[in-house]
Amino acid sequence: MIELRDVHKAFGPKEVLRGIDLSIGKGRSMVIIGGSGTGKSVCLKCVLGLIEPDRGIITVDGQDVTRLRQGSSERDAFLARFGMLFQGGALFDSLPVWQNVAFRLLRGSLKRPWTEAREIAIEKLRRVGLSPDVADLYPAELSGGMQKRVSLARAIAAEPEIIFFDEPTTGLDPIMSGVINDLIREIVVEMGATAMTITHDMTSVRAIADEVAMLHRGKIRWTGPVTEMDASGDPYLTQFITGSPNGPIETLR
Amino acid sequence: MSLLAAVGRAVLALLAAIGRTALFGIETVSHLFRPPWYPREFGHALLQIGYFSLPVVGLTTIFTGGALALQIYAGGARFSAEAVVPQIVAIGMVRELGPVLVGLMIAARVTSSIAAEIATMKVTEQIDALVTLSTHPMKYLTLPRVLAATLVMPLLVAVGDVIGIFGGYVVGVNRLGFNASTYLRNTIDFLEPLDIVSSMTKGAVFGFLAALMGCYYGMQSARGAQGVGSATKTAVVAASVLILAANFILTELFFAA
Numbered sequence A: 001m002i003e004l005r006d007v008h009k010a011f012g013p014k015e016v017l018r019g020i021d022l023s024i025g026k027g028r029s030m031v032i033i034g035g036s037g038t039g040k041s042v043c044l045k046c047v048l049g050l051i052e053p054d055r056g057i058i059t060v061d062g063q064d065v066t067r068l069r070q071g072s073s074e075r076d077a078f079l080a081r082f083g084m085l086f087q088g089g090a091l092f093d094s095l096p097v098w099q100n101v102a103f104r105l106l107r108g109s110l111k112r113p114w115t116e117a118r119e120i121a122i123e124k125l126r127r128v129g130l131s132p133d134v135a136d137l138y139p140a141e142l143s144g145g146m147q148k149r150v151s152l153a154r155a156i157a158a159e160p161e162i163i164f165f166d167e168p169t170t171g172l173d174p175i176m177s178g179v180i181n182d183l184i185r186e187i188v189v190e191m192g193a194t195a196m197t198i199t200h201d202m203t204s205v206r207a208i209a210d211e212v213a214m215l216h217r218g219k220i221r222w223t224g225p226v227t228e229m230d231a232s233g234d235p236y237l238t239q240f241i242t243g244s245p246n247g248p249i250e251t252l253r
Numbered sequence B: 001m002s003l004l005a006a007v008g009r010a011v012l013a014l015l016a017a018i019g020r021t022a023l024f025g026i027e028t029v030s031h032l033f034r035p036p037w038y039p040r041e042f043g044h045a046l047l048q049i050g051y052f053s054l055p056v057v058g059l060t061t062i063f064t065g066g067a068l069a070l071q072i073y074a075g076g077a078r079f080s081a082e083a084v085v086p087q088i089v090a091i092g093m094v095r096e097l098g099p100v101l102v103g104l105m106i107a108a109r110v111t112s113s114i115a116a117e118i119a120t121m122k123v124t125e126q127i128d129a130l131v132t133l134s135t136h137p138m139k140y141l142t143l144p145r146v147l148a149a150t151l152v153m154p155l156l157v158a159v160g161d162v163i164g165i166f167g168g169y170v171v172g173v174n175r176l177g178f179n180a181s182t183y184l185r186n187t188i189d190f191l192e193p194l195d196i197v198s199s200m201t202k203g204a205v206f207g208f209l210a211a212l213m214g215c216y217y218g219m220q221s222a223r224g225a226q227g228v229g230s231a232t233k234t235a236v237v238a239a240s241v242l243i244l245a246a247n248f249i250l251t252e253l254f255f256a257a
């Protein structure tokens, strides 16, 4: 169970989050939508403690996230439960693909023998639709979409309980997007993981979400089950779903 | 009045920067005593900072040693003290030029690459990714580089000293007509253990500062390509200035009568 209560975050004069209230039940898949630059990524990073909110409370299973000191063993244990796919992939370009995927399995508390870690990495690569040949390549040798999938494989490699996906299908072709959507659904259903996904892609939303939250102007504009999304009656949400230029969300031209 | 305020602000900012870097240095050292450690990263840093810097160190010091011999000969000739070339080349290289030149070359070569690499990692969220993978960036990135630079720099400086003296020797013997074995004997007889200890101590301090500045400004990098560029520039400038300042202080400590 992840809960955000009245979370605020400003960068200098720019108020990005202005009181986010959101809760995600255990084993549920929450999708966050909203225009670009509305603070969706910042929101996920606050939960992970990568960005410190100015105000508000974030708890994971009742534990206050903002109280965990960096480098403390409680924080390590906390982070060990998470997998995160970063928007830009954030692969380590000094390491070959398989060592990126198996990063957690090569060091620290989850350390496995070298060959076993490699096998797991190759298996995870297969799950995201990549052949074993890419295992020994370096991230810079891959296309953007392939990097994204490697990053996805890294996020799920240690079978985390809670997974965050920041725009998992952006930059992928429609077929590969479908594969990734199915995979995310599968992870939530089979592994019982709690997922929080950011996406702009309405096909993905319908494929992945149990619940949807829409972020607009630093607040949660609408949240509810995906089945109620189309009949929400909220003009902002409706405009976002239909992608219409006419509506309350101002578009700068 | 506004000038005074501006100067005051600049001084305060400088003090704050010194404080932050000092804290960063202390934190880095503290990780030396707290596991986990990353030996693979350390080995990689040793190779990058030490081994691959050898050509640059050799080229810099050999030319400087040669030039030094020519200058001392020319200067010494004015009061018929040409014979002192081997001794002054040795002392000049070992006490000052060896450590300072190698230090500055390392600031150019190592500080810049560390700063650019870490800053790029920062702006592409690789540092965030490290944290989410339960790996402390200070332990994984900073400590291996700083430790490697601190340990390997004394050796680089020693190599630089020897090559610099060799540069002086080549010029002395071939251009200035010194007897080869006399030149060598004068050099060896004249150098004292303290000269060598001071040289290598300076090396260790400069290595520490060079790597630390690279890591610190890399980690501080602002977003975007411009952030990486400016982090790199600031790191190299800070490392160079600190190396020269530390050199003065160490010379004072070792040799002030």
Ligand SMILES: Nc1ncnc2c1ncn2[C@@H]1O[C@H](COP(=O)(O)OP(=O)(O)O)[C@@H](O)[C@H]1O
Pocket (backbone or CB within 6 Å): A011, A016, A034, A035, A036, A037, A038, A039, A040, A041, A042, A043
């Ligand atoms: N570390 C940071 N420093 C300054 N501004 C930031 C930082 N991270 C995000 N921002 C700003 O916060 C806003 C929201 O960013 P983000 O969460 O990445 O948007 P998105 O909803 O597209 O994921 C953007 O305007 C961005 O410029």
Ligand SMILES: [Mg+2]
Pocket (backbone or CB within 6 Å): A040, A041, A042, A087, A166
């Ligand atoms: Mg984003």
